[in-house]
Amino acid sequence: xxxxxxxxxxxxxxAVDENPWPxxxxxxxxxxxxxxxxxxxxxxxxxxxxGVARVAYAHFGFYDEPMQFLAALEDLAEEDH
Amino acid sequence: MDDLNHGRISSLEATQGxxxxxxxxxxxxxxxVSTDEDQAIQSANAADETRFRGEKSPLLGAPLAHKDMFMRxxxxxxxxxxxxxxxxxxxxxxxxxxxxxxxxxxxxxxxxSEFAAGPTGxxxxxxxxxxxxxxxxxxxxxxSGSGAAVASGCVYAALGSDTGGSIRLPAIMCGxxxxxxxxxxxxxxxxxxxxxxLDCVGPLARSAADAALILSVIAGHDTKDPTTSQRRVxxxxxxxxxxxxxxxxxxxxxxxxxxxxxxTSEAHELALREFASMGAEIIEVDLPDFADLYSAADAxxxxxxxxxxxxxxxERPDDxxxxxxxxxxxxxVVPAHVYLASQAAxxxxxxxxxxxxxxxxxxxxxxxxxxxxxxxDETDEGNPGAIQTMVASITKxxxxxxxxxxxxxxxxxxxxxxxxxLSCQLIGRPFSERTLLSLGHAYGEMRxxxxxxPPAP
Numbered sequence: 001x002x003x004x005x006x007x008x009x010x011x012x013x014x015a016v017d018e019n020p021w022p023x024x025x026x027x028x029x030x031x032x033x034x035x036x037x038x039x040x041x042x043x044x045x046x047x048x049x050x051g052v053a054r055v056a057y058a059h060f061g062f063y064d065e066p067m068q069f070l071a072a073l074e075d076l077a078e079e080d081h
Numbered sequence: 082m083d084d085l086n087h088g089r090i091s092s093l094e095a096t097q098g099x100x101x102x103x104x105x106x107x108x109x110x111x112x113x114v115s116t117d118e119d120q121a122i123q124s125a126n127a128a129d130e131t132r133f134r135g136e137k138s139p140l141l142g143a144p145l146a147h148k149d150m151f152m153r154x155x156x157x158x159x160x161x162x163x164x165x166x167x168x169x170x171x172x173x174x175x176x177x178x179x180x181x182x183x184x185x186x187x188x189x190x191x192x193x194s195e196f197a198a199g200p201t202g203x204x205x206x207x208x209x210x211x212x213x214x215x216x217x218x219x220x221x222x223x224x225s226g227s228g229a230a231v232a233s234g235c236v237y238a239a240l241g242s243d244t245g246g247s248i249r250l251p252a253i254m255c256g257x258x259x260x261x262x263x264x265x266x267x268x269x270x271x272x273x274x275x276x277x278x279l280d281c282v283g284p285l286a287r288s289a290a291d292a293a294l295i296l297s298v299i300a301g302h303d304t305k306d307p308t309t310s311q312r313r314v315x316x317x318x319x320x321x322x323x324x325x326x327x328x329x330x331x332x333x334x335x336x337x338x339x340x341x342x343x344x345t346s347e348a349h350e351l352a353l354r355e356f357a358s359m360g361a362e363i364i365e366v367d368l369p370d371f372a373d374l375y376s377a378a379d380a381x382x383x384x385x386x387x388x389x390x391x392x393x394x395x396e397r398p399d400d401x402x403x404x405x406x407x408x409x410x411x412x413x414v415v416p417a418h419v420y421l422a423s424q425a426a427x428x429x430x431x432x433x434x435x436x437x438x439x440x441x442x443x444x445x446x447x448x449x450x451x452x453x454x455x456x457x458d459e460t461d462e463g464n465p466g467a468i469q470t471m472v473a474s475i476t477k478x479x480x481x482x483x484x485x486x487x488x489x490x491x492x493x494x495x496x497x498x499x500x501x502x503l504s505c506q507l508i509g510r511p512f513s514e515r516t517l518l519s520l521g522h523a524y525g526e527m528r529x530x531x532x533x534x535p536p537a538p
Contacts, residue, residue, distance in 0.1 A: 028410075029387075029391070030395040031394060031395060037466075040466045041410045041411050041413075041414055042414060044411040044469055045416075047376065048379045048380050048383070048415055048419065049380070049416065051372065051380075052377050052380050052419050052423050053419075053422075054370070055377050055426070056422045056430065059429075065278075065424040066278060066424070070308060070310075073486055073511040074310065076432065076510055076511050077312070077512040078513035078516060
């Protein structure tokens with residue numbers, strides 16, 4: 001049993017094939033996964049992280065979410081006239 | 082609900098009629114997980130007595146049913162799962178108690194995607210809901226039973242919830258109006274969460290007026306849900322009364338959601354021309370990349386779902402379908418800083434979006450799905466790696482607006498050449514439900530197709 005705390009992201013198909021991990025069931029955050037599924041999940045998480053990096057420009061500052069977001073909704077609200 | 086409100090039929094007649102409709106449709110569409118005919122008839126009689134005494138309330142005696150995901154004083158709901166029904170509830174969800182106070186009747190509880198996690202309506206535990214327009218096709222999800230039950234006339238309206246499109250998609254695929262309110266417009270207290278930063282509760286109905294009526298009852302501040310807005314709630318008549326003439330309606334420049342099925346695209350263009358003929362001004366706006374907004378929503382949705390379901394997924398994975406289990410797995414490995422970056426940037430991203438979309442326009446009219454309504458078989462994906470791709474293809478035009486917290490109204494546009502619903506969505510700035518419902522109401526009145534129903538089985 002291998003305990004994964006950080007799953008590497010394969011950059012190309014060959015890298016996946018050369019992966020030294022055993023094929024047996026592993027643990028990921030307490031979930032049981034096999035190697036192929038672990039790679040799929042890691043790839044999906046990387047896709048999400050890359051998308052967030054493109055859209056989320058959180059400047060250095062004070063955040064107490066969801067309060068800032070709720071305030072923005074009120075600021076931008078259509079007046080109900 | 083107009084006949085009931087004007088006393089043209091009694092609640093008993095209305096309820097008996099709905100129960101008869103349920104008996105004929107349920108074997109075809111599997112919209113209900115349970116019905117309670119005796120309780121419904123008893124409630125209908127009580128409502129008629131109340132009306133006879135001259136007392137009034139907005140939904141007095143109206144036969145409704147809701148997605149089976151709301152807490153009740155006498156227990157929890159199934160959440161479409163094999164697990165949630167084991168939990169004990171000790172209070173009614175706020176939306177349920179508000180509907181009860183307004184006189185509504187519940188005739189049963191509605192099927193849904195397991196744990197409100199799936200845009201198709203597949204359910205391994207209760208059976209798939211089926212589209213009343215063609216039972217080979219999906220209803221859309223996750224409020225699958227809500228879409229099927231309202232479209233088939235089993236109930237006048239139903240509540241659903243929307244974390245990535247789960248009110249709008251079944252409304253879109255079943256030919257209904259489905260309102261995802263602004264985040265914070267409707268209390269989620271007692272509603273089963275999927276991702277608490279994105280979840281919204283709202284109505285599916287056969288007219289914009291009915292959707293407005295339900296919204297006017299369930300909306301408003303709730304001390305049990307601190308995210309609810311303090312803004313006042315309007316009457317349903319007010320929600321559909323905004324004049325259309327002079328409103329600016331925007332279409333997106335280019336193809337922000339990629340290629341669109343030609344018939345869907347033609348219906349969208351026709352709707353724009355029809356709005357123009359009613360006096361709306363049509364303009365074009367540039368919108369940001371929806372794929373990145375989708376990722377931001379995904380970061381929040383998956384991580385919050387993983388936090389909610391982690392214990393069950395570790396201890397009893399066999400009680401989850403492969404659809405729901407596999408869609409939640411990535412939430413365990415999305416880094417905490419990515420989740421927090423999505424949250425921290427949300428207000429700024431919303432401000433930027435509103436600046437682009439609503440500086441000149443009052444609302445957007447954009448596609449809601451980019452393909453015809455799929456069949457159940459086409460979307461019955463069993464490979465975990467392919468499920469995410471299938472889900473993304475269905476929700477790419479709906480999920481971004483959950484991240485932005487903006488209201489969206491699924492607007493039915495009639496039927497396709499093969500008899501399946503066509504639809505688009507109206508999106509507005511925060512708390513613009515009145516604009517969206519007024520546009521929907523005017524459009525429905527102009528086309529005269531509200532209440533269009535599939536042929537009886």
